[in-house]
Amino acid sequence: MSSTPSRPNHTLTIIATLFVLVWLVVAGFPFLWTTWGSFKVEADFFSRADWTNALSGVNTIRQTGGAFTLDGYEGAWIQNEFWRAGLNTAMVTVVVTLLSLVLGTLGGYALARSGYRYAFWILIIALVFRAMPHITLVSGYLVPFFELNIWGTLPTAIIVLVAINQPFTLWMLHSFFLSIPKDLDESAMVDGCTRFQAFREVIVPVMWPGIITTGLFSFLLAYNDFAVTAMLLRQENQTMIPKIASFLGSIESEGNVMFAVSSVVSATVPLFLLVMFFQRQIVGGLTAGAVKG
Amino acid sequence: MPHKAFAWFILPSALAMLLFIALPLVSIVIQSLYVEHPQVLEQVESCSPFGGCTMETRVDAQATAALREAEPLGRFNGLGTYLNRSHLATGEIAEILRSSDGFADSLRQIYQLPFYRALLFTLCYTFLVTPLGMLMGFWIALAVNRIPAMLKGPVIFVSLLPMIITPLIGSLVIYWMVNSRGILGSLLQWVTQDPTLSIAASGPLTWAMLFLYGIWIAAPFSFVVFYAGLQTVPQDTLESAMIDGANRWERVRFVIIPHLVPLATFVSLVQLMDNFRVLEPIIGFNAQARATSLSFSIYNDLQAENGQLFASAAATSLLTILFVIVLLFPVLIRTWRDFSRKGAH
Numbered sequence: 001m002s003s004t005p006s007r008p009n010h011t012l013t014i015i016a017t018l019f020v021l022v023w024l025v026v027a028g029f030p031f032l033w034t035t036w037g038s039f040k041v042e043a044d045f046f047s048r049a050d051w052t053n054a055l056s057g058v059n060t061i062r063q064t065g066g067a068f069t070l071d072g073y074e075g076a077w078i079q080n081e082f083w084r085a086g087l088n089t090a091m092v093t094v095v096v097t098l099l100s101l102v103l104g105t106l107g108g109y110a111l112a113r114s115g116y117r118y119a120f121w122i123l124i125i126a127l128v129f130r131a132m133p134h135i136t137l138v139s140g141y142l143v144p145f146f147e148l149n150i151w152g153t154l155p156t157a158i159i160v161l162v163a164i165n166q167p168f169t170l171w172m173l174h175s176f177f178l179s180i181p182k183d184l185d186e187s188a189m190v191d192g193c194t195r196f197q198a199f200r201e202v203i204v205p206v207m208w209p210g211i212i213t214t215g216l217f218s219f220l221l222a223y224n225d226f227a228v229t230a231m232l233l234r235q236e237n238q239t240m241i242p243k244i245a246s247f248l249g250s251i252e253s254e255g256n257v258m259f260a261v262s263s264v265v266s267a268t269v270p271l272f273l274l275v276m277f278f279q280r281q282i283v284g285g286l287t288a289g290a291v292k293g
Numbered sequence: 294m295p296h297k298a299f300a301w302f303i304l305p306s307a308l309a310m311l312l313f314i315a316l317p318l319v320s321i322v323i324q325s326l327y328v329e330h331p332q333v334l335e336q337v338e339s340c341s342p343f344g345g346c347t348m349e350t351r352v353d354a355q356a357t358a359a360l361r362e363a364e365p366l367g368r369f370n371g372l373g374t375y376l377n378r379s380h381l382a383t384g385e386i387a388e389i390l391r392s393s394d395g396f397a398d399s400l401r402q403i404y405q406l407p408f409y410r411a412l413l414f415t416l417c418y419t420f421l422v423t424p425l426g427m428l429m430g431f432w433i434a435l436a437v438n439r440i441p442a443m444l445k446g447p448v449i450f451v452s453l454l455p456m457i458i459t460p461l462i463g464s465l466v467i468y469w470m471v472n473s474r475g476i477l478g479s480l481l482q483w484v485t486q487d488p489t490l491s492i493a494a495s496g497p498l499t500w501a502m503l504f505l506y507g508i509w510i511a512a513p514f515s516f517v518v519f520y521a522g523l524q525t526v527p528q529d530t531l532e533s534a535m536i537d538g539a540n541r542w543e544r545v546r547f548v549i550i551p552h553l554v555p556l557a558t559f560v561s562l563v564q565l566m567d568n569f570r571v572l573e574p575i576i577g578f579n580a581q582a583r584a585t586s587l588s589f590s591i592y593n594d595l596q597a598e599n600g601q602l603f604a605s606a607a608a609t610s611l612l613t614i615l616f617v618i619v620l621l622f623p624v625l626i627r628t629w630r631d632f633s634r635k636g637a638h
Contacts, residue, residue: 012541016439020448023433026509028451031458033476034466046474054476107306113294120632122303124625129314131617133570135588136610139595140317143324143603147365163313166306195298224459226573227588231595241461245576248465261469264462275453279446282453286514287521 031268038265039068042258072262082263085243088154092239095158096222097215100165105211108173109199123174126167134164134227141232152234160232161222169214175288176210213285216278240267324607328370329600333357367604374608382406407590415586419568422507427560429508430515438523456513464577467506499583503574515560522556562624569617587613
């Protein structure tokens with residue numbers, strides 16, 4: 001034994017701290033850089049000649065008179081009506097989160113309280129559904145949706161996203177419900193509650209932390225979706241992510257890549273706030289899934 | 294819970310999954326057996342004042358539209374779509390194997406076929422990014438566990454960003470930096486002293502960039518889970534290992550890693566599922582000329598400007614789902630064994 005293990009090893013702490021610092025730069029710097037650059041003109045953000053142009057904003061000053069410009073944001077939000085996509089995203093994510101939670105708590109509760117074999121099979125089928133790439137399902141939606149004439153509208157995309165969310169929501173809420181003792185709803189039913197009353201009046205109130213955590217992940221799934229919203233929404237109903245994708249094709253060729261940059265930065269803001277306020281719940285949710293699942 | 298109550302509680306959720314996950318699967322199977330109607334051609338005699346008359350073949354747009362309207366699925370094609378050049382390409386492979394000189398040569402020719410190109414990239418991405426992302430996350434967790442407590446909150450905050458970010462947005466943010474005019478792209482040119490170096494123009498570099506990007510977004514998830522696991526490592530086991538003379542590495546190897554194995558199984562399952570569906574990075578990095586994935590092939594078929602290729606997309610989808618099931622099979626078997634054992638006593 002060469003060293004006393006109980007003595008704190010300073011070298012190792014320093015190495016660990018350095019490693020963490022490098023990781024912080026790797027994880028955070030791209031966002032910082034892009035946010036900073038979104039207030040510049042294209043010649044500065046993509047400065048082939050000298051990268052310090054992006055810091056000093058030489059071309060931005062020459063073209064707009066100031067070191068920072070809102071041209072990119074104005075072009076995206078006003079000229080290209082990104083605000084419409086923002087509204088659509090707000091609508092889709094809020095409704096999808098609420099509906100997913102309603103269906104998920106009902107189903108998750110049933111799965112957690114049923115001791116029968118079929119509950120297990122439903123969970124396994126849900127796992128297989130969870131594993132299927134979303135785009136494979138989308139290829140099955142298009143023809144029927146064209147035939148039924150429901151393609152392109154927000155309600156269609158919302159219902160599809162809720163359904164695609166279900167496997168994950170069921171698994172997560174099921175494991176949260178398992179952690180609530182059975183005695184609680186059983187004693188409520190002995191006291192004369194029906195099964196549904198016991199669920200609503202007794203179980204749901206103690207489940208709020210689990211519901212909020214699951215809601216966060218449903219929100220993320222709906223917000224971050226690309227495959228479904230890109231293929232199922234017509235142009236005027238597009239949400240932010242497919243809108244950004246369509247910017248890439250149409251705008252980059254016109255030399256207005258800064259519109260895409262500023263809309264990308266705009267779309268990260270809600271996510272940033274989400275992590276800021278709900279960090280504890282997100283971390284808790286990830287680990288809860290790992291420990292119980 | 295009695296069967297009837299269970300049925301009512303699960304009904305809305307089960308209905309949603311049945312209608313929008315199970316039924317589309319049926320629709321994929323049917324679509325893949327049909328193929329789009331060919332354009333209706335007609336023979337027209339066109340005469341010019343001096344050139345005389347010639348017979349021309351033209352597309353009868355009206356008749357084509359009417360036919361497609363009447364039978365939107367197209368005509369029955371059996372397994373034709375599965376076996377054609379853009380999918381399993383059985384005929385082409387038989388030809389390659391017959392005529393090629395050597396194993397490497399036939400592999401290279403098979404790689405030219407679109408389905409196998411997409412499959413190879415998808416498999417490489419899945420099986421490289423999953424373990425490397427977990428390894429990276431494990432290192433970060435070990436390192437964060439050692440730094441002063443007051444720094445841990447902010448570090449976790451920043452670490453969550455790559456994971457939480459929309460994949461398309463994350464890939465665009467990185468793409469703009471590694472672009473030959475972006476900051477990292479210029480840095481790379483400066484380091485290699487090669488002003489023409491461009492990641493997008495090189496196949497291996499594009500692959501490497503996509504893998505690194507994958508690790509970047511995958512590592513935080515493993516980090517968070519492993520970091521939580523590290524908090525519950527039994528301290529008395531660690532101490533007895535120290536008393537028995539285990540050095541730092543041996544303690545990690547024989548105490549910490551075994552403690553984290555159940556978590557690692559869970560993380561690898563989730564990451565395999567997520568990495569196998571890789572789509573957005575290829576769009577964000579505009580990398581389809583160098584790398585395509587199975588999901589991207591489906592997306593591309595559905596995007597096609599002059600007519601969406603539903604049959605082709607459906608066939609690729611079904612093959613993809615088969616791969617997913619093969620991928621999940623070990624997990625399913627193990628869950629089944631656990632469940633039967635639990636049911637036994």
